Amino acid sequence: xxxxxxxxxxxxxxxxxxxxxxxxxxxxxxxxxxxxxxxxxxxxxxxxxxxxxxxxxxxxxxxxxxxxxxxxxxxxxxxxxxxxxxxxxxxxxxxxxxxxxxxxxxxxxxxxxxxxxxxxxxxxxxxxxxxxxxxxxxxxxxxxxxxxxxxxxxxxxxxxxxxxxxxxxxxxxxxxxxxxxxxxxxxxxxxxxxxxxxxxxxxxxxxxxxxxxxxxxxxxxxxxxxxxxxxxxxxxxxxxxxxxxxxxxxxxxxxxxxxxxxxxxxxxxxxxxxxxxxxxxxxxxxxxxxxxxxxxxxxxxxxxxxxxxxxxxxxxxxx
Numbered sequence: 332x333x334x335x336x337x338x339x340x341x342x343x344x345x346x347x348x349x350x351x352x353x354x355x356x357x358x359x360x361x362x363x364x365x366x367x368x369x370x371x372x373x374x375x376x377x378x379x380x381x382x383x384x385x386x387x388x389x390x391x392x393x394x395x396x397x398x399x400x401x402x403x404x405x406x407x408x409x410x411x412x413x414x415x416x417x418x419x420x421x422x423x424x425x426x427x428x429x430x431x432x433x434x435x436x437x438x439x440x441x442x443x444x445x446x447x448x449x450x451x452x453x454x455x456x457x458x459x460x461x462x463x464x465x466x467x468x469x470x471x472x473x474x475x476x477x478x479x480x481x482x483x484x485x486x487x488x489x490x491x492x493x494x495x496x497x498x499x500x501x502x503x504x505x506x507x508x509x510x511x512x513x514x515x516x517x518x519x520x521x522x523x524x525x526x527x528x529x530x531x532x533x534x535x536x537x538x539x540x541x542x543x544x545x546x547x548x549x550x551x552x553x554x555x556x557x558x559x560x561x562x563x564x565x566x567x568x569x570x571x572x573x574x575x576x577x578x579x580x581x582x583x584x585x586x587x588x589x590x591x592x593x594x595x596x597x598x599x600x601x602x603x604x605x606x607x608x609x610x611x612x613x614x615x616x617x618x619x620x621x622x623x624x625x626x627x628x629x630x631x632x633x634x635x636x637x638x639x640x641x642x643x644x645x646x647x648x649x650x
Contacts, residue, residue, distance in 0.1 A: 338639040340401045340424055344383050345634065348401045351375045353388030356406070356623075363624040367631050387627060389413075396420050404630060406623045408432050408484075408616065410644050411539040411565060425644040426630045430622020433487030436563050439615035440488050440534055441495065443587045444471055447559060452609070472496025477526050479546075480536035480564060481507075481517055482650075484616070488534060488563075489513035500526055527554040532561060539565035540649040552577035559584045563615045566591040571602065578606050589615040 340348075352361050352372045364387055365372050373380075375388060379395045385402040386395070396417050402424040405413055410427055419425065446452065450466040457464060476492050478485050481501040489499040490513035501510060501517040510517045518526060527533065533555065537543045547560075548570040560583050562569060571592060577583040585607035594613055596602050602610060630640040644650060 338424065338643060339634055339637055342635070342637075344401055345385070348383040348385045349373060349380055351380070351384050351386045351388075353386070353390070353406075355389065356387065357620060360620040360623060363620075364627060367624070367628045387623070390416065393417050398422070402426070402634070404428070404627050405644075406618060408618065409538060409565065411649055414644075414646060414649055419646045424634070424640075425646055426626075426640050426642045427644055428618055428623045428626045429483055429642060430618055430626055432616035432618060432622065433484045436484050436536070436616040437487040437491040439589065439611075440561055440563060441491050443561060443609075444476075444492070444497075444532055444559075445495075447585070474498065474531040475500060475526075475529060476532040476534055477502060477523070477530035477558070478514075478534045478536065479520075480538070481511055481514065482536070484563070485534075485536040486511055486513050488536060497532075500530070502526070523551070524554045527551060527558070528556045530555070530558045533558045535560075535562045535564045535568060537564040537568045538650040539567050543568045545570050547574065549573040549576070552582060555582045557581070557584050559587070561587045563589050566594065575601075575605055578608065585609075587611070589613055 350364070350368055350370050350372045352364060353375050361372050375386060377394065379397060379399060383399055383401045386400065387404045387406065389406050391403055391413060396419070398420055400420045400423040405425065405427045408427055408429050410425065448469040448471050450468060453466050473496060475498040477500050478489050479502045481503045485501060489501060493499045493513050499514050501514040502520055502523050503517050504520060506519040506522070507517040535547065537546060544567055546568045552573050555577060560574065574583065574586065578586060586605065587609050589611045590613055591602060591610065596610070626642055630642055633640040
């Protein structure tokens with residue numbers, strides 16, 4: 332049942348594989364998955380079937396991590412929790428759902444940037460006090476956004492910000508002589524200190540891997556000079572203590588956090604008391620059923636035609 336070097340399941344094996352869907356999937360989405368595959372779906376239970384199977388869902392229990400798994404399509408874009416939950420079955424294809432997540436996250440980032448430029452948080456506070464006082468506005472155009480992560484989500488963020496006249500500098504593992512569309516330039520993570528000092532906004536769209544855990548620590552926050560930090564990637568890429576210290580000494584102007592290391596945060600969690608910080612409920616890029624159906628359908632077509640899906644995950648790298 333091993334996936335061949337090309338990364339695509341054997342067609343005969345795929346033809347025999349039973350289709351299993353997570354109980355959390357809505358009836359309309361299950362029907363669409365059935366239409367795409369041309370086979371009837373069965374709900375995932377406590378134990379996997381004896382023969383080959385492919386699954387669509389969010390999580391994979393230990394009992395299902397066997398050599399009988401041919402393919403797992405995740406309804407989420409991030410697969411770090413899925414891979415961290417246990418060893419991934421050798422040879423099993425893993426694909427993910429991205430859909431229009433990049434577009435949604437890009438709008439989220441732009442909304443908070445423009446809200447800050449127009450003093451929306453301050454005006455909201457004044458309104459609550461019935462206070463009339465003019466506040467200055469700030470132009471976003473001409474300023475710099477440093478965007479960590481130059482994949483689909485980071486590129487979508489860069490494209491939207493660039494369209495508003497914001498200078499976009501991407502940060503990837505290595506610098507690129509020719510930047511992807513939407514970026515003015517791309518630098519490597521080893522040379523980001525100077526860029527952190529000149530950025531007005533620092534946006535993280537990093538996935539969580541062994542290399543990115545605690546990535547934003549004391550050294551990086553110490554290099555910031557008054558930028559606002561926006562995290563739409565993964566909460567565990569940030570050392571929360573280091574970020575709090577940077578907020579309190581003013582190195583970080585404010586923070587907008589859609590993700591946290593531990594979610595949901597308890598009412599008494601220290602994160603709710605961070606100065607000049609807004610926390611949203613991991614909702615910047617919520618995946619819709621149509622996203623799952625569209626991306627699964629694309630992956631299905633790729634696999635049927637012997638191509639490695641564009642949305643396949645390198646389980647060794649974690650993304």
